[in-house]
Each structure stands twice: as structure tokens, then as C-alpha cells.
Amino acid sequence: MTLPTQEILNAAYAATRAVARETPLLQSEPLTKMTGATALFVKAEGLQKAGSFKLRGAYWRLCGLSAEERQRGVVAYSSGNFAQGLALAGRELGVPVTIVMPADAPEMKRRATEGFGAKVVLSHHGDRPREEAASALAIQLAGEQGLVLLHPFDDPAIVAGQAGAALEAIAQIGAAPDVLVAPVGGGGLMGGAALALRAANPRAEIWAAEPEGYDGMGRSLAAGERVKVPGGATICDALQATMPGEAPFAACQAAGVRGLAVTDAEVARAMRTAFDELKLVLEPSGAVALAAVLAGRVPVAGKTVLVVASGSNIPFARFSELVDKTKELVA
Template identity: 60%
Template structure:
């Protein structure tokens, strides 16, 4: 992994200048209905679910691949991921002609496995049993890197990944300015912390008055707990969450350094509130979000944060969900 540092604003802008050639600008949608429902002055949703490969992950993946040496790029890379980084890295590798191997837990959603392979990546599955699935997959990725001479990439614990993901924040800031708006509050979901690390830095540098809320599933609030206690903590292995992309037990060192700099605080959401948010996104905004992608919207709707009279930005981070799973979540949300 690259040496630990907190990327500067110039570094974030340099990364965005490169990644914007390979990504699309996702829209900034305003919802008067959500503003009325929550009491906010204005509510904006940035659906990174509409990004190439279905999530923000291609931003950081593409920038990280551009940092490889010519020899590393020729041999290829290996990483572990439950799905969205897998797809983002595979898509970026396909665009750059770099071979990609992805180690995925055997219980990762089939739609994400198939999509990753569809971008030309080699997919290796791991069976973790009672162990933490990310630890088993990470160990297998290290083994492959050593035996095959591939560059080992981390899905979130890398300052360059943080810098690449910041493009979503820089883009949102430009879009808010074009609408004569600035965000009082920003909700962003947290797995290992790559996205919130980058987005929080962008706002820290350019909109320091914005309060940033990191949103995690119950039982997987490693970032929130770490921020509350001032050092990185690892959560115990517990029940699963429907937010499969947010089931990291601890934040990465690089994202943690970024969010500490930006003054982020954390809250949690339960599965039922996430299902409800998925339904509202679909019915009110015509957005198809996976559970992990709807967690930040669930936090806005959950009432744990006072948003009355404030301008709110919600990062809707991913939409990689099969039709069957989406329907199941919709039906479960009615129970």
C-alpha cells in the first residue's frame, strides 16, 4: 500500500482531472418531496448508482491503476471485494488494458460476481465459514499477489483510492454552486471509508461549514466508534446486514486519517430503515438503489439528525442489485 498521507486539495483535483476522462458526471437531483417530509429547506441526492459499473468505485479504482508502474500494469493487479470495488476495478482495468483478479466472498451477491466477470476480470471465490469474510478474502488476495507477482491493491485503505473517490465530492460541490446552494449537512455511507474519506476532504477544503455524517449499518459501525474514541477500533463479528458493501469491521488507516481531518461524525441505520429508503428512492425519485447505496438516505429519513431548515446533500452510492433481490427488499420493507 502507498505511504499513508492525507491528500491535499491539489492532489484531489489532479486525480479528478484524470478520472473524469473515464467516468461520467452523475446528476445532482433535488427532491421537494423529501424536503417537505423531513423539514429540510432543500434536499439534494447525488446518485452515484448511475456511474459506470453502478457505483462511485470506478473513480478511485481508475486513479489507483494510473499510479502503477509499466511493469506492474503489464503483470496485472489483485484485490478483494464483496462487489462494488470489484466491478469498478474490473471496469477500470478493462478500459486501461490491465489484467484484474478479484477475490470475492462466496456469499457476495451473484449479480456483482457476474458483472465483475463480465468486465473481463478473473474472479476467485473464498469460503469464510465463521470467520470474518473480508479477512479470509484479503488473505487469499495476498497469497495470489505473492505467488503470481501481481500488484496487491486495497479496496479502500490507500490514500490514492481516497483521492480518486473525492471526485464525487468535487463534482457535487460544482453542481451545488450551479444551483446557488451550499450544503449544511452531508450524509455519506461508510464501509471501509474510501468514499467518505475523499468526499469529506473535498468539503473540508472547499465547504468547511458543511457538517458531514458517516452512515454505517448497525453492528458495523467501525468508523463511528473509531471517531468517537479517537483511534481505530475493530467491531466484533456479529449478525449480517443487508448492506453487504458496508460490512467492514474496521475503517482503513488512510480513510480514518482523512475523516479525522474533516471532522466527520458517525450514526447507524438498521436494515428495515434501509429497505424503506430503497422504496422511497424508487417511488419518489425513480432511483434503483442497492441496500448499501440507500443507507445514507435511510439516515436522512430516520430522524437521528436534525435537518429542519437546512440544505442537505445525500450521497446515494450504488445501484448494483438484482431484480429478484430488489423485489425481495421491497416486499420485506412492507412488513
């Protein structure tokens, strides 16, 4: 697997800045004291256009299409965040986008994807992992309709584009942090961010945070090869990949990433803390990295820490429900 070079990461970041929003880098004195860090920075990627970091990788991937491929259009599967990012990127570049979305994906994400101009096709997974069913239908549609098949995370170009979140944060801080914690579903964000930080700070500690049952990246890194995890119930609907992508895994392995898993209770508590201390609304998947830090899973005392809060695509009613149930989940 050929990893994106630093030159490619920089080129991707330069290109995506034409469409992506520079997201805020937030700090809170109480949060810093709570964790014992010297400085704790939260990169609010949930305030990106389309509500997550996904626009960065999607836009860079579409920039690499030939004129003929752009005319044909693309198809990909997604539970919602990549769907929205790709739909918006396609609209910006004039590329027709078809998204295969699990039928049980959040309705808000489906409606937003359609609102950006994409065609949404629902997949029904039954007892199968929903990622597998959606992927199979996307492959089928690509063959039947002549569409270019894109993968939501297992693509070196996606990895390179997602690195922009870390490159932007490093520039905002003015130096490379000692510790990076980012969420992982398939690993595109983690892979790109890890490569970017490793180049800027060879001694940095880099952690992949995942929901319990879906900690495929952590288990794979520990095993030295990609492994499949069992899955199960989780409130983190955007992080339900049962195996990390080949490209993200290679990037994380090369960058010396380590993995950890967090519980639903820890995620819900992080959502509440982000709202209370940062006035930031996070979906569960977007709060996983912060949950890992707040739960003490990452050694951050005396260090400069960068936490990626990756997404905010959640209906108010669901956010309120999870935050109100924080005590119940902890119990």
C-alpha cells in the same frame, strides 16, 4: 498518515472524468418537505458506470501504477462493487485484474465483474469475517503470481479518487452544502468526500452512515482510534468491513466527520422512498445515507443537504423482495 491534498483531489477528479460518467444530482419536493431541509440533493452514484462510485477511486489508483506494474497486473478483494469498478478501470487502461470475491457475494456482482474482463477467484470464509478470508487469499495470490496487491479502500489514492463524487456534486449545486451524509464500509468514499467538502465549507456538518453492527467508522471516530466491530447480519452486503481503513479514518478524523448507524428496516424504507420519490433503484448499501436522513438521525432542518446514494447493484428480484417487505421489517 499523509492525507491527499486538495491539489491531488482535483488532479484525481480531472483524470477520472475521462472515464467516469457525470452522475445526476436529484431533488424531490416531497423529500425536502419530509426532512425539513431547505434543499435536499441526492447524488445518484448508483448510475455511475459499473453501478457505483467505485470506478472513480479504482481508475485513479491504476493511473499511479508504473509501466512494469501495469504489465504484471493487480489483485484485490471485494464483495462486488469495488470489483466491478476495478475491473472496468483495468479494461480501460489495459491492466489485468484479478479479484478475490467471497463465495457468498451476490452472483450478479460476480458475473458483472467477469463481464468487465477480470478474473474472479472465490474465497470461503467459514466462521471468519469474510473480508479477512478474502484479504488473506488476495495476499497469497499476489505473492504467488507476482501481482500488485491493491486494497479496496485503505489507500490514499483510492480516497483521493472517490472524492470526485463530492467535487462533482458541489459543482452541480453551485455551492458547498451545509450537510453531507455518505455511506461507509471501509471509508474510502467518506474520507475523500469529507476532505473535499471540508475544504469547500469549513463549517459543514459531515456524517458517516453505517449499518448497525458494522459502524466501525463511527465507533472509531468516537474513540479517537480505529476499533473493530462485531459485525452480524445485515442486508447491506457491500458495507461489511469490521474496521475502517487507516487512510480513510485519518481523512475522516481530520475532516471532523461524525458517525451514526441505521437499521435494516430504515434502509429498506429508504430504498422504497428513493424509488417512489426519485424513481431511483438503490441496493441496500447505497441507501444507507438516505436512510439516516429519513430516520431523523441527522439534523437537516433549514439546511442544504447532500446525500450520496452510492450504489445500485442489486437484482430485481432482491430489490422487489426487500421493498415489498418494508412493512414487515419495520414491524
